[in-house]
Amino acid sequence: xxxxxxxxxxxxxxxxxxxxxxxxxxxxxxxxxxxxxxxxxxxxxxxxxxxxxxxxxxxxxxxxxxxxxxxxxxxxxxxxxxxxxxxxxxxxxxxxxxxxxxxxxxxxxxxxxxxxxxxxxxxxxxxxxxxxxxxxxxxxxxxxxxxxxxxxxxxxxxxxxxxxxxxxxxxxxxxxxxxxxxxxxxxxxxxxxxxxxxxxxxxxxxxxxxxxxxxxxxxxx
Amino acid sequence: xxxxxxxxxxxxxxxxxxxxxxxxxxxxxxxxxxxxxxxxxxxxxxxxxxxxxxxxxxxxxxxxxxxxxxxxxxxxxxxxxxxxxxxxxxxxxxxxxxxxxxxxxxxxxxxxxxxxxxxxxxxxxxxxxxxxxxxxxxxxxxxxxxxxxxxxxxxxxxxxxxxxxxxxxxxxxxxxxxxxxxxxxxxxxxxxxxxxxxxxxxxxxxxxxxxxxxxxxxxxx
Numbered sequence: 001x002x003x004x005x006x007x008x009x010x011x012x013x014x015x016x017x018x019x020x021x022x023x024x025x026x027x028x029x030x031x032x033x034x035x036x037x038x039x040x041x042x043x044x045x046x047x048x049x050x051x052x053x054x055x056x057x058x059x060x061x062x063x064x065x066x067x068x069x070x071x072x073x074x075x076x077x078x079x080x081x082x083x084x085x086x087x088x089x090x091x092x093x094x095x096x097x098x099x100x101x102x103x104x105x106x107x108x109x110x111x112x113x114x115x116x117x118x119x120x121x122x123x124x125x126x127x128x129x130x131x132x133x134x135x136x137x138x139x140x141x142x143x144x145x146x147x148x149x150x151x152x153x154x155x156x157x158x159x160x161x162x163x164x165x166x167x168x169x170x171x172x173x174x175x176x177x178x179x180x181x182x183x184x185x186x187x188x189x190x191x192x193x194x195x196x197x198x199x200x201x202x203x204x205x206x207x208x209x210x211x212x213x214x215x216x217x218x219x220x221x
Numbered sequence: 222x223x224x225x226x227x228x229x230x231x232x233x234x235x236x237x238x239x240x241x242x243x244x245x246x247x248x249x250x251x252x253x254x255x256x257x258x259x260x261x262x263x264x265x266x267x268x269x270x271x272x273x274x275x276x277x278x279x280x281x282x283x284x285x286x287x288x289x290x291x292x293x294x295x296x297x298x299x300x301x302x303x304x305x306x307x308x309x310x311x312x313x314x315x316x317x318x319x320x321x322x323x324x325x326x327x328x329x330x331x332x333x334x335x336x337x338x339x340x341x342x343x344x345x346x347x348x349x350x351x352x353x354x355x356x357x358x359x360x361x362x363x364x365x366x367x368x369x370x371x372x373x374x375x376x377x378x379x380x381x382x383x384x385x386x387x388x389x390x391x392x393x394x395x396x397x398x399x400x401x402x403x404x405x406x407x408x409x410x411x412x413x414x415x416x417x418x419x420x421x422x423x424x425x426x427x428x429x430x431x432x433x434x435x436x437x438x439x440x441x442x
Contacts, residue, residue, distance in 0.1 A: 036257045036258045036259060036339070036362075037257045037341050037362055037363075037369070037370060038361060038363045038366060064369050065342060065370050065371065065372065066368065066369055066371050067369050069365050069368070069369065088342075089342075090311065090340070090342035090343050117342065118257070118341065118369070118370070119311070119340055119342050119343075120258050120339065120340070121286060121310075121311035121338065121340050121343070122311050122340075122342070122343065138259070138361060140259060140361035140384070140387070141257075141258055141259025142258075142259045144288070144290050145259060147287065147288050147290070148258070148285050148287055148288050148290065148339070149258060149286050149287070149339070150286065150287050151286065151309060163361070166361070166387070166390055166391075169387055
């Protein structure tokens with residue numbers, strides 16, 4: 001079992017490197033959004049497309065076990081979107097993303113947002129060729145999640161703490177959560193946000209801007 | 222890959238049947254609680270132990286990728302508890318539960334509550350020998366989750382919609398959520414609850430009582 005898993009991961013890693021090279025060649029920034037179900041990823045994408053979509057093309061790959069609900073929501077914003085249904089599968093893989101690129105045909109300089117299947121475990125293992133993983137954690141889930149699901153938070157460059165508008169109605173210790181996140185991943189940035197009120201989203205957009213600049217620096221690196 | 226997965230599942234199913242037989246022999250009701258991370262499973266267990274623990278022994282198996290936070294919370298209630306850490310793994314398996322039984326040594330007639338790893342995908346595939354799976358869905362996760370993760374909700378006999386005390390602060394359509402749940406699983410019972418306020422918990426306790434009675438009926442069936 002372990003050997004087969006290693007083989008599956010090695011094959012995926014090779015395909016992810018192909019994705020990464022293609023993205024670098026086209027100067028496209030791809031971000032892999034990971035979280036529990038219901039953390040607010042789709043709402044974050046809708047809002048991000050509305051706020052940044054005038055400056056650059058934003059294309060979206062939606063991963064879900066079943067339904068096309070999320071792709072329909074994103075399509076309503078006008079952004080090109082592909083839904084990938086994983087059936088019994090619990091995560092997106094690099095070859096699914098490659099097939100989605102062929103349908104999406106994102107233009108050079110675009111931002112591609114990949115919404116992974118809602119799952120704090122398995123997507124951590126599968127590189128999709130993205131520039132960075134972004135973990136979204138809703139404050140309704142409790143502050144201990146970075147410690148309980150360390151692999152995902154270790155694999156993420158940015159951690160967005162969403163739904164902070166609900167903090168007055170919860171017993172959630174923001175500082176403790178940030179502490180747990182720093183324990184498992186001292187290098188990650190942690191940004192509290194509310195997609196509902198817009199709080200903190202300017203810092204999310206600045207972070208995306210910095211990733212775009214770094215991508216340009218790495219074009220032939 | 223598919224063949225190996227089938228072999229893994231077949232092996233697990235056989236071990237699950239052994240667990241089920243052992244539980245039937247001892248007249249122990251085992252429930253497998255499944256959900257996204259942060260749906261409130263541990264809080265539900267704490268409250269259930271407080272409310273029902275005087276009538277019968279309640280023992281708990283806690284599954285998490287990492288940490289012993291949940292076992293420590295349950296231990297504080299006085300209930301016997303074992304924590305199983307799955308490491309990179311995304312679900313409990315029947316053999317882990319068997320090993321946990323040996324440590325827990327639950328008495329005849331006990332209620333064993335198994336809190337699975339927070340994951341709406343993978344635990345659906347792995348029978349632990351439980352009498353029933355109970356899915357816990359927090360209303361903060363959005364009403365579409367039964368449709369987007371149909372395998373888990375199909376596999377569950379009871380669906381608890383938790384955190385209904387937060388409904389005034391959310392745009393969550395309870396009827397629509399119940400509709401999605403019934404679409405994927407017409408046989409499941411759906412109970413709205415709030416562990417924080419106690420709303421609806423009496424119906425959860427009645428449901429447990431009925432499962433206990435059915436277990437007695439099945440002792441030699």
